[in-house]
Amino acid sequence: MSGEASSSQIGEREERKICANGGCVQTETIEAKLDAGNFDQAESALREGLSLNSEEARALLGRLEYQRGNVEAALRVFEGIDLQAAIQRLQSCSTEKISKKGRAGPQQGANLVLEAIYLKTKSLQKLNKITDAAEECKKVLDGVEKIFPQGIPDVFVETKLQETISRAVELLPELWKQAGCYPEAISSYRRTLLSQWNLDNECCARIQNKFAVFLLYSGVEAGTPSTATHVDGTYVPKNNLEEAILLLMICMRKFSLGKAKWDPTVIEHLTFALSLCSQTPVLAKQFEEVTPGVIHRVDLWKTLALCFSGAGERKLAFDLLKKALHPHERPDDITSLLLVSKICSEEGLLAAQGIEYAQRAVNNCKKRNKHLEGVCLRVLGLCLGKQASVSASDHERSRLQSEALKSLDEAVGLEPENLDLIFELAIQYAMQRNLNNALRLAKKYIDATGGSMLRGWRLLALILSAQQRFQEAEVVTDAALDETAKWDQGPLLRMKAKLRISQSRHLDAIETYRHLLALIQAQKKSHGPLQSTHQIEDDRVNEYEVWQGLANLYSSLSRWKDAEICLGKARAIIECSSETLHTEGTIYQRRGEIDDALAAYVNALLVEPNYVPSKISIGSIMSSRGLPMLPVARTLLSDALRLEPTNRMAWLHLGFVHKLDGRLSDAIDSFQAASMLEESDPIESFSSIL
Known part of the structure; x- marks a missing residue:
């Protein structure tokens, strides 16, 4: 026991020594002088005992005071260091060739002085003098650049000096952010990532992640990086979102190569960023490149399914979720059951399977969570409604429609304030031609949302048009246009054109279509490079639909040349589609060219076998050809x-x-x-x- 105690005491004494340049001084001796107020004696003891100059000795004294918790005393010591004089001396030393195992003296001196300024920064930060702290931290980096004007050579920089530099580099942008100086923070982040600080991959990944978070969530527009930092042929981000995505993807690459430790927050922020610009296929690729085992396979399948679903790849998403719900995996996972049910509710051929999955979800969450049960019932109602729409039997269709309404009603009972539920229940009533209930719920939805949701206005106008109240529907559409941002007015303008056609105001409808085309052209010119065409068409109105609508309108007016021009514009966007071929057939039929019309309708069915308008048109032509047909x-x-x-x-x-x-x-x-x-x-x- 006595031997162990003796060893412990020796180790403790060794830890309480200040060492430099091959010499050591007892910490207790220096502390005693400081406690007695003999600062000059303490400095002299360090200078003589460790062969230090005045700045280096003060740096050690300041560090000692900081470690003892005497922040204000440490700050007073650091104030006495002449940083510029120290840097000038160190500059001359840094120009000498130093091998990896060679002279450490100049670097040790550099580290002592730079560490002193770094600790001065930390002292100011603790005293809540954030702006002063940032200025001092900047001095550390300025000093490093003066000492190493060609960048820090990793072959001979000692560990402690590199640690000081890395800490200062990481701290500076955080200080600027705390001080509210956001342009300076952006500048320091870019300086950190573009200059040669010899940072290790872990430190660099942390800084990249923090900068990406700032770009995504700060609300401060960073602007394009300076042209002075551009390298020919490299990609230059044009806005915050692009720069954040670039930084996060670099981090992900480091993780996949094993150069940095996995940080789950990086993929979380990247998910948010890529979802904002509807780049879920890119996100899926990032998840696929994650090292196996880092993310549990079921969680990975669910996430990939979300990505593919967002990209319109429902079949891929469906297959992944089926794997996740395998009896040997997580067959009762509520999230997977809900997602696969939602996918099935959008595909008629999968609706029956969706009902089974949704019912399982309902059974698994009953009496556990009111909100979750409401969500499950909602998805079940959507699946039942979709199955009803493709049912061949009138009796079966009626039963499914009744069950769909019952399921959605139960969901509304559990969540009466859920506006999405109210909207979907209104849709179901409208599809079953229960227009009075649909109208009541649509008005309720608009009142609850304050008229801020475009789909509420669209539904109300459609219900009124179904009641043959076209003028009122147009008034609603005009009111919605007044409340809607210009870029989102496409669906409303298209609806307005159709309402005018229903009232035989064809010239007014043509003028509305022209306004819609002008809006689409403006959108095409203004959308960012990260916005896909699919996203623009999905959220608004695509140009193809407009040319199709105009072709049909001109055809109904027997303006064949104009109709053919519009049809050609549509065909230039989508070369071969059932809609275009059907419109071509309609033009032929209205001109009395029945054989050509029949050929066009048949071609439309060859492109899309279940295209209903062409089936009806062929049926009408066949019925006019006598009893045999x-x-x-x-x-x-x-x-x-x-x-x-x-x-x-x-x-x-x-x-x-x-x-x-x-x-x-x-x-x-x-x-x-x-x-x-x-x-x-x-x-x-x-x-x-x-």
């Missing part, structure tokens, strides 16, 4: 109604087929269905808002 017409029209049970034109032409075939009772039913649907047919599909 009636079975073909009936088959096509019945198939169209299977795909779109509420298509009034399909019911109308099916009624004509039944009449020609002598089935008067079926004809009356079909004509009645067409008449009822005409009275409640909106200018655009209600599902287009979802």
